[in-house]
Amino acid sequence: MATPTMTAEKLHNFSKVCEILDRFDRLPSKIIPILQAVQEEYRYLPEEILTFVATSLGISPARVFGIATFYSHFSLEPKGKYIIKVCDGTACHVKGSSGLIETIQRELKLSEKEHTTPDLLFTLETVSCLGACGLAPAVVINDKVYGQVSNKQMSELIAEYKAMEA
Template sequence: MLNQEEMEKLDGILISNDYNKTAIITIMQDIQKEYRYLPEEALSYIAEKLKISEAKVYSVATFYENFSLEPKGKHVVKICDGTACHVRKSIPILNEFRNELGLSEVKITTDDMSFTVETVSCLGACGLAPVCTVNDVVYPAMTPEKARNLIKQLKEEMTDEN
């Protein structure tokens, strides 16, 4: 159940999009930016407010690969496994991220919700292969050692924030 503050956040997103049904993708992007995923309650709320079916909202949410119905960590690490990255050894980099964070193919988010590690088919930065992103910031020419250092740096930044 959404609390008053969450409803006000969602209302703000809807207002900024003029309650326009045709802006459903933009609305969902804004919600995902806020929560790092699409909470079920938020999707039900916007369906009601936009006067469209929940089925329609869910069909959009599940059609586009960039939308997530599962909570993600504060830092979303995407490792490219497209052809250029794969032949330049992206799998050892993926394995290093997983090992450093205690994750696996099945468990993609840390228990403290700090990190999510995913693979993607292509990040569109083939000339920089192997490449990964953290919250959409590109890290080119990755190696397992650079992956280890990046995780260490991100953990230190989170410690400094607290």
């Protein structure tokens, strides 16, 4: 059952979409920055919001769906509060990033197909190169960069974030 706070949050978010659309003058040509802003607000692109954006801009929902699925930056699935990006570029790979990925998957019960924990706390993503090869293997959690991470440190980091939410 929905709590009043959730309702308030959803309402707040909805007014945000309208703000975003207005910020870009409701121009169809600005669809990508609009979707970026929507994703920043919601952490993903909810279906009903995409439909609303499409209708407001006079683009077909099918085309907006096409744009949203073309770019890997966009997600149609809800993402976790903490997005763990593990660099799997050449340097990080050589330095053991696959071990980190396995560690995270084990700790958070994620898999190749499941990237987000059911409690919507964590999402695991791999990225091709963060441009921080000197710190290999590198991990970024939201905006915070962690360098030369060992498997043990990775487990500890996850525990820390979990503790913060407990």
